[in-house]
Amino acid sequence: MEAAAKPVLLIGAGHMGGALIAGWRLAGALAPDDLMVRDPHPGPEALAAAAWGAALNGPDAALAAANTVVLAVGPAAWRQAAEDIAVHLGKEAVVVSIVAGVAERDLSAAFDGRPVARVMPTTAAAIGRCAASVWANDAHARRRARALFEPLGAVVDLPREAQLHAATAACGSAPAYFYALVEALQSAAISAGLEPAAARILARGALTGAAVLLEASGQDAGDLRREVASPGGTTQAALGVLMGADGLGPLMERTVAAAVARSMQLGASR
Ligand SMILES: NC(=O)c1ccc[n+]([C@@H]2O[C@H](COP(=O)([O-])OP(=O)(O)OC[C@H]3O[C@@H](n4cnc5c(N)ncnc54)[C@H](OP(=O)(O)O)[C@@H]3O)[C@@H](O)[C@H]2O)c1
Structure with a gap:
């Protein structure tokens, strides 16, 4: 993964977030220092990442170092999660959301205007066999999302945000x-x-x-x-x-x- 994308801050390490951690580790895409994880009830992949040396639920002050924020909480939790962390992030941080259905406009507003990419992945990311659809208005955010997901499997660029509904239905699910x-x-x-x-x-x-x-x-x-x-x-x-x-x-x-x-x-x- 390109150096500019790191460190990566993963918000939510459940089924999908855990699969991303496993896939990045399997691909050697991240070193322990490159990964910060936040989750109130960390699952096995988050705990394994912490044992490996990644920062799990570290102090708020450390979040400013993150160059990429991967939002991987459930659709009901995303707004609170954004509210909790946006204030601690650096100005240059790029947000990559895998949350189904939530629009870039809403995400960008919640993250104080930072560039946002949306990705719809699959859980086989854990074994390097993800099929991910990527969309972003912002070319820099799109490149960043591709850098995160290319080590995990196939990546398809979508030309329109509205197509993420179809990508969710025909791929993520x-x-x-x-x-x-x-x-x-x-x-x-x-x-x-x-x-x-x-x-x-x-x-x-x-x-x-x-x-x-x-x-x-x-x-x-x-x-x-x-x-x-x-x-x-x-x-x-x-x-x-x-x-x-x-x-x-x-x-x-x-x-x-x-x-x-x-x-x-x-x-x-x-
Ligand atoms: N599962 C899939 O195959 C799949 C595929 C594509 C996209 N997605 C998307 O990925 C997202 C996550 O799905 P999932 O299946 O991984 O859900 P999940 O297993 O419920 O994981 C979400 C995790 O986020 C944690 N969380 C909740 N609020 C948080 C906060 N404020 N800060 C940090 N962590 C928080 C949850 O903790 P608690 O359990 O304690 O609330 C949970 O561990 C969803 O938005 C979904 O649309 C999922």
Whole structure:
């Protein structure tokens, strides 16, 4: 990570903030001195970072050294968090928010006009497999956000802030869709006659193996799907249901639309 971005101050080290800490450490992107963490109830990653030498819940006076502030608290907590720290930050600090739904205009006002970038990441940041969307009005803030997230996986620049609603719905939330698919397949495998232990191993193995193959082969998902589905075979019978008129396509449209609507609500209510 470029020197100008450090030290990084992480506000909120829960599921996502913890994944960022793990990913930065895994990538060697930060030294212990480069990381300050604030969280009232630090989780395992924050505690591990503190044991490594990062500053956990240090004094307010130390916050002035932070060149980048990563806001990773829940949408209900962001305003209070900003109020608590903005007064202690240096004038040059850049704010990078991963909070779903909250607009740059509101964030920048709460941080006394400092440049703000918004990022929508995924929890696989913890293993260097994040997919992050970045948007900022300010070119300096956009570069800063890219510097933070490039060591963690794929980064996509969004041309418009409004697209962050779609990025949240189709990417930030999407790991949960995959896990729900694994759960549903496990249940269906049990209904079809497998023991629970076998259903767990086989459903997880089949889907995670397919995900790894998707990445390793570089092929389109549709091509890989067609390779599994021989004409007149069992997979084709299954896909007749899964990809039918009331199947996965319309279900995913409704799923993503629900997340977009919620992201818009969160933005409107803060
Ligand atoms: N989880 C994801 O996959 C994901 C993906 C993309 C974006 N995001 C965004 O990331 C943000 C965090 O999500 P999350 O899942 O990590 O939530 P989370 O697990 O609840 O973590 C938020 C953390 O922030 C702490 N916190 C609350 N107020 C604070 C304050 N004033 N100063 C410092 N820390 C404070 C919370 O402590 P307490 O528990 O004690 O309140 C908690 O540990 C959300 O805004 C979400 O939209 C999440």
